[in-house]
Amino acid sequence: MTAVEERPGIRSRPDVEPGQLFIGGRWTETADRFDAVDPATGKTLTSLARGSAADVDAAVDAARQAFDGWAATPGRERARVLHRVADLVRARADEIVAVESADVGKPVSLCRAVDVETVAEQYEYCSALAQGVDGATRQIPIPSHAFTRREPLGVIAAITPFNFPLILSTTKIAAALAAGNTVVHKPAEDTSLSALLMAGLLAEAGVPGGVLNVVTGFGSEIGDPLLAHPGVDKIAFTGSTAVGRHVASVAGQHLKPVTLELGGNAAHLVFADADVEQAVGAVIKAFVFNTGQFCMAGPRLLVADALYDTVLGALAEAVPHVPVGDPFDPATVVGPMAGERHRAKVEQYVEQARADGGRIVAGGGRPAIEGGFFFQPTVIADLPDDSRVIQEEIFGPVLTVQRFTSEDEAVALANGTPYGLAAGLQTTDLARAHRVAARLQAGIVWVNDWAMLDPAIPFGGVKDSGFGREYGPESLDSYTRTKSVVISLA
Ligand code: NAD
Numbered sequence: 410m411t412a413v414e415e416r417p418g419i420r421s422r423p424d425v426e427p428g429q430l431f432i433g434g435r436w437t438e439t440a441d442r443f444d445a446v447d448p449a450t451g452k453t454l455t456s457l458a459r460g461s462a463a464d465v466d467a468a469v470d471a472a473r474q475a476f477d478g479w480a481a482t483p484g485r486e487r488a489r490v491l492h493r494v495a496d497l498v499r500a501r502a503d504e505i506v507a508v509e510s511a512d513v514g515k516p517v518s519l520c521r522a523v524d525v526e527t528v529a530e531q532y533e534y535c536s537a538l539a540q541g542v543d544g545a546t547r548q549i550p551i552p553s554h555a556f557t558r559r560e561p562l563g564v565i566a567a568i569t570p571f572n573f574p575l576i577l578s579t580t581k582i583a584a585a586l587a588a589g590n591t592v593v594h595k596p597a598e599d600t601s602l603s604a605l606l607m608a609g610l611l612a613e614a615g616v617p618g619g620v621l622n623v624v625t626g627f628g629s630e631i632g633d634p635l636l637a638h639p640g641v642d643k644i645a646f647t648g649s650t651a652v653g654r655h656v657a658s659v660a661g662q663h664l665k666p667v668t669l670e671l672g673g674n675a676a677h678l679v680f681a682d683a684d685v686e687q688a689v690g691a692v693i694k695a696f697v698f699n700t701g702q703f704c705m706a707g708p709r710l711l712v713a714d715a716l717y718d719t720v721l722g723a724l725a726e727a728v729p730h731v732p733v734g735d736p737f738d739p740a741t742v743v744g745p746m747a748g749e750r751h752r753a754k755v756e757q758y759v760e761q762a763r764a765d766g767g768r769i770v771a772g773g774g775r776p777a778i779e780g781g782f783f784f785q786p787t788v789i790a791d792l793p794d795d796s797r798v799i800q801e802e803i804f805g806p807v808l809t810v811q812r813f814t815s816e817d818e819a820v821a822l823a824n825g826t827p828y829g830l831a832a833g834l835q836t837t838d839l840a841r842a843h844r845v846a847a848r849l850q851a852g853i854v855w856v857n858d859w860a861m862l863d864p865a866i867p868f869g870g871v872k873d874s875g876f877g878r879e880y881g882p883e884s885l886d887s888y889t890r891t892k893s894v895v896i897s898l899a
């Protein structure tokens with residue numbers, strides 16, 4: 410990680426051009442527009458094209474037309490193009506950081522070190538995957554040459570949420586393109602700017618027109634036309650569990666394959682044998698990272714009885730000192746929430762916590778910062794286990810703290826919500842680490858740190874957090890199908 414002080418080029422807000430749709434390799438205007446808002450100031454950043462069902466039709470047609478050519482492009486050539494994307498991302502990192510930070514409210518330090526670097530690494534990783542999209546030979550007891558082919562699916566509808574616009578769109582687009590698919594991407598209406606920036610950048614890297622198309626607009630208006638479009642071969646959705654259920658039902662009606670990366674509400678377990686200083690650092694990182702707008706955040710802290718008072722005391726001491734402020738200040742760790750409605754939801758949960766008898770140990774309200782959608786990192790203790798504040802996904806910088814007396818109770822509490830995306834534990838006992846990791850219902854488990862993610866490590870959910878895996882070689886399974894060919898040698 411480069412020190413923030415060494416990156417002076419990203420300290421000011423960018424001037425952002427009004428957005429257009431990107432269809433068939435061309436920028437396209439729409440009749441209606443909507444505002445992109447800077448969450449740190451509440452002011453309009455620029456305006457965006459409000460896509461319609463007709464625009465979705467045009468984008469899917471362009472993706473269909475481009476499919477045969479891109480699918481037939483040798484994997485090695487697709488790999489070269491994807492690698493050029495990675496190089497361009499690094500070369501233009503300052504510009505990308507500025508746009509993403511202004512649009513989402515991400516601290517520039519976080520955006521540079523995590524979002525932009527991860528995107529470059531994803532394109533590099535998928536560049537390698539593009540060269541290995543192949544099958545296997547199989548032996549069968551008749552004279553034949555039997556083998557499998559891995560084939561791209563066709564046109565992918567990629568729908569992404571507001572919180573990690575760059576990373577989550579790349580997760581889908583880089584893997585889908587590596588496998589030879591074409592894509593229609595619908596970014597979240599709150600945070601669409603980097604999708605447009607990346608569309609231009611992919612074209613510059615040599616991605617042919619129509620291979621990636623971006624339609625901005627509202628899920629309520631263009632979501633269903635895209636999901637149900639007969640020209641779409643697969644739906645790759647990341648977003649809330651509520652919208653995910655709808656996506657799954659439309660996919661079911663139209664018998665389209667679908668992967669669903671949905672909400673989370675991860676438990677973070679601190680056992681009595683944990684290294685307390687390290688554990689408290691990881692706990693804070695896990696709930697304030699990206700202002701808590703992180704599907705894999707750790708908003709539910711479970712602490713062993715023996716350490717409960719110590720850990721709570723350390724949190725009460727440290728959390729008020731986490732720097733909250735302007736994302737363009739390099740010292741900022743927690744920026745604003747990405748939108749007014751997201752902060753309003755967090756405020757409702759904190760109000761609910763007070764009504765349920767919760768004790769506010771740190772934070773609990775808005776900081777004294779002019780404008781913008783800021784909320785203090787907040788720690789709440791003494792809530793009943795069945796409180797909505799514990800059971801539901803808050804998606805903000807809020808930590809609830811519960812206590813446990815045994816390993817069995819810790820696991821039961823951790824698994825005791827409908828979600829199953831991530832989980833983590835702090836322990837110095839290796840046997841416990843293995844035992845508990847195996848029992849936690851989650852797609853990924855971290856031990857003695859949090860949010861260790863890499864393009865090589867698959868992630869995805871269980872239970873209400875969805876199904877399907879992205880990242881890792883497994884991502885190719887999400888974007889290809891296997892065909893068997895048996896040639897008679899008789
Ligand atoms: P959301 O479900 O409100 O929106 C996600 C996307 O779906 C947006 O692009 C939205 O426009 C679109 N959409 C809305 N209605 C639609 C419809 N009827 N048809 C098709 N598309 C529609 O989610 P959000 O508020 O943007 O993001 C936060 C949620 O995403 C949280 O629940 C978070 O946990 C989840 N998330 C999950 C992961 C993961 O990998 N599992 C990653 C990031 C975020």
